Amino acid sequence: MTHRFLKLTAPLALASIGALAFSHRLFNYAFKRVDYVPETSADKQKYADQYYAYVKWYNQIPSETWYLHEMDSSNRMVATYIPAAKKSLKTVIISHGYKGNRETMANFAKMYYDMGFNVLLPDDRAHGDSAGKYISFGWLDRLDYINWINSVIKRDGESAKVLLFGVSMGGATMEMLSGENLPKQVKAIIADCGYSSIEEELVYLLKEQFHLPKYPFEPLVSTINRTRLGYYLGDVSSKEQLEKNKLPILFIHGAQDIYVPVEMAYENYEATKAPKQLWIVKGASHAESFWKSPERYQHRVTEFLKTYLR
Structure with a gap:
């Protein structure tokens, strides 16, 4: 037996x-953690020349290096701060994608810089120059972004106006952040192709x-x-955080996204009770909406901000 x-x-x-x-x-x-940026997908290789032109701009523009927990090497977070060409109280905080870093957001940094924003680009946990052994897919990162927001307010004072922006994992990070008790200086959120939950x-x-x-x-x-x-993983969700969100939010998503399926954009949109807009970009794959037409992308963002970030 x-x-x-x-x-x-x-x-x-x-x-x-x-x-x-x-x-x-x-x-x-x-x-x-990986200490390199993986090669982009084949469908976006055609944008390589444009991308590296933005990276060149990013590396040449005057900037500052900011830190959280600077003296604690095991917990140190690093960011690049680019002051606006003309003094401004508007700051966008940009969250990068999975296994990316702050440099990979150079195109968005320039777009917002051209729109008159100060730009803050952090490296998330276990990415770039920031500490960390494991990627938290936005959940623990959201706590760091609260500290980055407070750093901006400390610099610019009570009159600061903060926009939160992220792409892919960065979009989900901002969606997860949206459910927290954020300072009144945070005025709006833009989330590009964020997932509904990890x-x-x-x-x-x-x-x-x-x-x-x-x-x-x-x-x-x-x-x-x-x-x-x-x-x-089941304990955290972009949708559950968005249900608590009180800030106006613009969701952007590529209609042909097969990495974060477009259905997740509709789920996130439906979960949101605050003022919201949804832009599904025809023909765009994952994180491709900007590259399809930078001018149209900037125009759509500008129209949203005319309403919610005066």
Whole structure:
């Protein structure tokens, strides 16, 4: 009887061990820090010359380096601050995408600079020059952005006007930040192609990229995340934070996005009770809306800000 039981259970045990081992690999692949920016997707290679022109501008424009927890190397956060060409009380805080850094937002930095904004570009946890072993996909980063907001207010005073902007993971970061008790100086949010929740995004990518089911892999990865970063993936959600949001928000999303599916934009929009606008960009893939037409993108942002950031 014991021998038969062992014969039946051994394959299940081996399968469980295999699933756990693969989940650890999956967690490290998705969440562990990398100190380089991966090559962009093939559909955006055609914008390379334009992108590097923005990077050249970014590296030449006068700027300052800001820090959070500067003397604590294990917790130090780093940002670039670009003052407006003419003194301004308007500041945009820009959140970059997954495995990117502040330099990868150079195109948006120039757009807002040309619109008369001061620009603050942080490196998120486990990205660029900031500390951190693991990527938190916006959830822990939202707490850092509260500190960055307070740094702007400290610089510009009570009359400061702050715009929050992010793309991809950065868009979700700002959506997650929206549910917090933010200072009155924060006036509006623009979120470009942010996901509806970390869990939903992981499950979607498990299916699309790895052809794997949600179970048992998502619960295992979520449990690993709980031990490393302190929360289960299902405990945090852009949608739940947006339900608490009181700030006007513009959602932007590419209609052809297959990395963060466009359905998530509709979910986030529906969850929001505050003043809201939704712009679905025809023919745009993930994070491509700006590159399709920088002029049209700036015009759409400007029209939104005419209403909500006078």
